[in-house]
Amino acid sequence: MIRPTKDITKESAHLLYKQLLLPRRIEERMLNLLRQNKISKWFSGMGQEAISVGATYALDDKDYLLPMHRNLGLFTTRGVDLYKLFCQWLGKADGYTGGRDRSFHFGIPEKRIVGMISHLAATMPVADGLALASKLRDDRFVACSFCGDGATSEGEFHEALNLAGVWKLPVIFIIENNGYGLSTPTSEQYACEDLVDRARGYGLGGMKIDGNNIFEVIEAVTKAKKYALNGHPVLIEANTFRMRGHEEASGTFYVPDEKFEKWAEKDPIDRFEEWLKSEGLISGEEELEAIREEVNQQFLPHLDKALKAEDPVFDRQKEEQRLFAPSVLPQYPKAVTSTSEKRFVDAIQFSLKQAFDEDDRFLIMGQDIAEYGGVFKVTEGFLDQFGKERVRNTPIIEAGALGAAVGLALEGFKPVIEMQFADFISCGFNQIINNISKGQYRWMPPLNITIRAPHGAGVGAGPYHSQSPEGWFMQHPGLKIVVPSTVEDAQNLLYSALFDPNPVLFFEHKKLYRSIRNITPDRCTPEELGNAKIYRKGSDATIITYGMGVHWAQELAEDYTAKGLELEIVDLRCLAPLDFKTIKQSVSKTNRVLLLQEPSTTLGPMSELSSLISENCFKQLDAPVLRCSSLDIPVPFSPKLEKEYLADARLKEKLDELLAY
Missing domain, CATH: 3.40.50.920 (Rossmann fold)
Structure with a gap:
């Protein structure tokens, strides 16, 4: 039987029971709607509620949560607007994405919830960025990122854990190990005995817990937060089981019956009810039934209202306007009269320095950019001038660095990511086109992210250091793509990109770095991007x-x-x-x-x-x-x-x- 390590009042016990029960009751109703073809898809978290509810219960409202498919209990425990939540699943205009995305593919900034995308593990580096923001400002919050056992094979899982360990970030990663990645059992996913064993390799604390025991979840997450805030990020493996298919259409025919029988005995709600009875905190079945009805009334009116809500109406202008936030360019009271001769590379360095001097929310991340100054020496001297917290070497993790930039931007920073060579941007393609470019259109606030990428041939560098990948990104709305050709444009367009509130890919031709020069003013002139x-x-x-x-x-x-x-x-x-x-x-x-x-x-x-x-x-x-x-x-x-x-x-x-x- 489950049992808390500390005494708990009857009032607290009943509240916790209601929080466990609410997502289950909602799910039961949503499955009915799925059968009626009123929702298009459902990813069930039945049997896994203790992880989402317990983790959210243990954390504060200022802590970030980064959920996945089966974390409905996270949303309900944090008290999100249930009417909007139902509208989201029904594709209604009043949903969190206004019909632009489905199911749990959304976030709620005011609730400190950062939504998932279908590409597993992609939000885990985002948690690193949020945690870095907390550390830089000493805000004392943690970011708690969830994933399933399947996502632990993804590259971004490993990049996120490695970065968290290297930077000692206040972050908690929770693996909901439910036995299957869609239909692939864990025996065919990894060869280590336990997934938590990976924590040691990345310098993280590790905990393995019974994910169906809500008291164990609460205790583990409470401890993990304390460790994380003291510079020791934590990986928690919560063992649980998926009692329904990956999503309802996939079924469960591939799962042996005995597994269902075994895990049915560990149902987190049934176990909690047994504990309530054993402790005399519930009088009997009648009181339980009364609580169930109270929980039903907590959400049913919102669901009824959502079912009658308006569908979204397509307005092309409105949809296109969601891609970019309007830019507000810096204003200078007096013109600078001094000028100096600059090479292309000098103009880029000059632009970065001016922006970093003017706004301490700028920071730059990339490989070998600190002491070494970058392979093209653009950031040479930056470490001494701006300090190690703003000039940050990263491991070789393009996707991890770009994902972290999303988290930093959500917290109001203005991250600059340097790709060592533009060719390597392919390793971060998922983050750019699926997280960054689509973010504002779906639900995010504007992301002030600048991605610098040295590109181009003509320097005898071969097929992996000479490509011009700028065209790869043109078909992905939500990105601005800048390619300067002159010293003056290198200076002014980069400065404009840095202050643009939207994501900008800035391509710098390697052959131009030291082959052209011109006299330009000693102050950057900002302009609206998009003018030939x-x-x-x-x-x-x-x-x-x-x-x-x-x-x-x-x-x-x-x-x-x-x-x-x-x-x-x-x-x-x-x-x-x-x-x-x-x-x-x-x-x-x-x-x-x-x-x-x-x-x-x-x-x-x-x-x-x-x-x-x-x-x-x-x-x-x-x-x-x-x-x-x-x-x-x-x-x-x-x-x-x-x-x-x-x-x-x-x-x-x-x-x-x-x-x-």
Whole structure:
């Protein structure tokens, strides 16, 4: 029989019983609605209520909770608005995401709840970021992240645990080990005896508990919080069982009957009722039934109201406006008159320094960026100037660092993440396109996150240090994508990105770092992101490009001037938002357009631009829209091979083809 280690009053015992019972009663009703086709899906937490309820009961309202599919008891114990909760599951307009996402894919900032996404373990690094915010400000709260046994095989699980251990963060990770990842039993998921054994390898405290014993859960989480706040993060393995399918449609045919029989005897609600009776805290079945009816009345009116609530109405403008928060640019009372010569890399460093001087909410994370100053020395000297708390080396964990940035941004920090090379951004792809880009559209407040990524070829670095992945992100709304080509733009656009309240991917061409220089003011000038620039005026044809392509185009344009031809060069500067107005004006002026990009041809940024111009400017064209791109092969290492790979090798040929049409 379950038993608390400390005395508990009758009033407290009854309250705890109601908190355990509420999610169970709600679930029973939701399963009926599922059979009636009034909800589309249900992930049942029946039999696991003690973990969610016990953990939430043990924590304070200021502690963050990061739930998964089977943590309904977390929401009910923290006292969320039940009407909105039901509307969320029913896809109604009054739900927490207004019908934009389903089931438990939402968060409630005012309740300190950070919602899940379908990609398991993806919110675990977010807990690290929240915990780091607590540590930096000495706010004395913990972040408590939940996952199932299946998620413990995901890379972000390991990155999150490792980062928590290295940084000694006030974070608690709870594994709800319920025996199966969908249908795969734990015997086929991991080879260690217990999942909690992994805690030692990451320098975390570890606890293995009976997840169906609410008193054991409360005691463990209470201890874990004390340890975590003292610099010792904790991993808790809570053994439990999933009494229904992964979700209702999947069934339970793969589970032996004897397992259900064994775990039915450990049902957390039945055990709690037995304890209530044994301690004389309940008079009998009639009193239990009265409590059950009281719990029913706690939620049934809200459910009835939600069933009658309005469905969302699609408003395209409203939906698109949810992608970005309006930017408020810094204002300066007086212009700075001093100037200095800067290289491209100096301008980026200058911009970062100014922003860090002006706002102590900025911090930067990345590999080798502290004492070493980054592989390109952008952050050289930052550690001495801004301190180790704001200039933070990370382990090699792109996804972990990006997830932590989400947590920091939710707490009001302005994190900057440096990808050592843009090629490595693929390791953080999930965080960028599923957590960061979709966050505000779904439920999050604006995320002021800047991701810096040195990209580009021409330096003989081979296929894994030379890619231009900026186009990968253009089809994911919610991200701003900036690619400067000049020293002035490197300085001002990065500064603008840093203060933009939205997530920005900032690509810096490695070959430009130390190959171009210019005299610029000794203060950054902020501007709204998303404006293209006419880099060179002309009348005979337009070359639309960005980044290194601007320099290729300029060099060629000078040669054609001697032939009496004036080429106009449009520098996009931002791939998202895209300034199609400027593009259209230039195309309408010259009537011929060549689209130049460094990435390979297929599905590069210019593929989209070609479609837009063909659809919107067809009548203004005197020739087909042509593209000049790098080849559809990986970036070669040998300088001779690389030279022929790059778009620059075919630029004159393509331009002549356009002009001769």
